[in-house]
Amino acid sequence: QERGAAVGVRRETDASGRTVVRQVKKGVRDFSFGRILGEGSYSSVYLATDRQTLKEYAIKVLEKRHIIKEKKIKYVNIEKDTLNRLTEHPGIVRLYYTFQDQNSLYYVLDLCSGGELLGVLKKTGTFDVECTRFYSAQILDAISYMHSRGVIHRDLKPENVLLDDQMNIKITDFGTAKLLQDPREARRQMERGILDPSRGDEDDDGRAASFVGTAEYVSPELLTHKNACKASDLWAFGCIVYQLLVGRPPFKAGSEYLTFQKIVHLEYEFPQGFPLAARDLVERLLVLDPSRRLTIEHIKNHEFFDGQAFGKTLWRTKAPRLRPYV
Numbered sequence: 001q002e003r004g005a006a007v008g009v010r011r012e013t014d015a016s017g018r019t020v021v022r023q024v025k026k027g028v029r030d031f032s033f034g035r036i037l038g039e040g041s042y043s044s045v046y047l048a049t050d051r052q053t054l055k056e057y058a059i060k061v062l063e064k065r066h067i068i069k070e071k072k073i074k075y076v077n078i079e080k081d082t083l084n085r086l087t088e089h090p091g092i093v094r095l096y097y098t099f100q101d102q103n104s105l106y107y108v109l110d111l112c113s114g115g116e117l118l119g120v121l122k123k124t125g126t127f128d129v130e131c132t133r134f135y136s137a138q139i140l141d142a143i144s145y146m147h148s149r150g151v152i153h154r155d156l157k158p159e160n161v162l163l164d165d166q167m168n169i170k171i172t173d174f175g176t177a178k179l180l181q182d183p184r185e186a187r188r189q190m191e192r193g194i195l196d197p198s199r200g201d202e203d204d205d206g207r208a209a210s211f212v213g214t215a216e217y218v219s220p221e222l223l224t225h226k227n228a229c230k231a232s233d234l235w236a237f238g239c240i241v242y243q244l245l246v247g248r249p250p251f252k253a254g255s256e257y258l259t260f261q262k263i264v265h266l267e268y269e270f271p272q273g274f275p276l277a278a279r280d281l282v283e284r285l286l287v288l289d290p291s292r293r294l295t296i297e298h299i300k301n302h303e304f305f306d307g308q309a310f311g312k313t314l315w316r317t318k319a320p321r322l323r324p325y326v
């Protein structure tokens with residue numbers, strides 16, 4: 001039974017009339033599929049209902065032929081390994097089980113019926129300070145958990161921050177995550193001489209990891225030295241805090257190339273009336289040198305989060321009503 005596969009149980013009566021309990025793995029037939037919720041480059045996410053429990057899920061469907069043709073097998077494995085590593089945090093979309101049929105792979109996941117944070121932001125235009133504080137605290141708490149499990153997301157953006165039915169966030173889309181080797185495993189491999197430290201960010205099949213995130217949120221180090229670190233997620237976090245209050249990201253130009261130029265030259269400004277504590281926080285996150293960016297602990301203690309609880313309380317308090325920042 002592959003890890004993370006949940007087994008169903010089916011009671012049957014055998015020839016001699018005895019009840020036999022059989023372990024069965026769930027399959028496509030156990031769900032009734034509804035509308036498409038979202039479409040990625042290599043997948044579609046459907047609304048689905050478990051026929052037995054009537055519980056609603058999101059099921060991500062990946063077409064095997066397309067993945068193989070586009071050489072994205074590594075991407076699929078990274079996403080699944082990442083989801084299997086990030087199993088118990090309210091701010092991360094949870095993978096319940098996986099199965100496959102002739103043509104496709106299926107991931108059964110949390111349903112985030114509030115859709116994308118970006119969609120909600122577009123409706124209100126901007127978030128006021130209270131909403132920005134609450135949602136950025138939840139995003140930060142989820143990033144903190146990811147980093148503690150050795151996962152760098154590398155493509156954080158409002159489209160990848162979903163909302164559940166309680167209007168709490170769930171971070172998603174881990175196909176481009178970077179999994180840090182856990183130190184024990186790394187030492188074992190070093191001892192066995194497998195891990196060549198100079199290999200840096202190469203993929204297993206030797207291709208230099210040429211992945212770059214979404215233009216508006218990509219960090220300068222990813223553009224210049226080609227490798228991401230945990231602080232790269234905090235650069236994206238800084239862009240998201242700015243965007244919640246302003247309604248657009250700090251670095252946006254007519255083309256990707258021009259956006260990259262603005263990033264590496266730190267060309268952005270705060271509109272009139274931007275709240276001072278938020279400005280100080282963003283200025284200490286949008287720093288070109290990743291080693292000089294605020295760390296998660298420093299962010300949690302920053303004046304902008306004064307009075308904001310983190311940890312369990314943050315996920316039990318009711319989400320604030322969404323109000324625009326005027």
Ligand SMILES: C[C@@H](Nc1nc2c(c3cc(-c4cn[nH]c4)ccc13)C(=O)N=C/C2=C\CC1CC1)C(C)(C)C
Nearest residue numbers: 037038039040045058109110111112113115172173
């Ligand atoms: C970002 C993603 N979009 C979405 N991914 C997921 C959704 C989701 C739900 C709505 C939605 C719900 N109600 N109205 C809209 C809109 C977009 C969604 C969900 O409920 N559960 C898990 C998801 C993803 C899990 C993935 C890590 C494996 C893309 C665009 C890539 C398909």
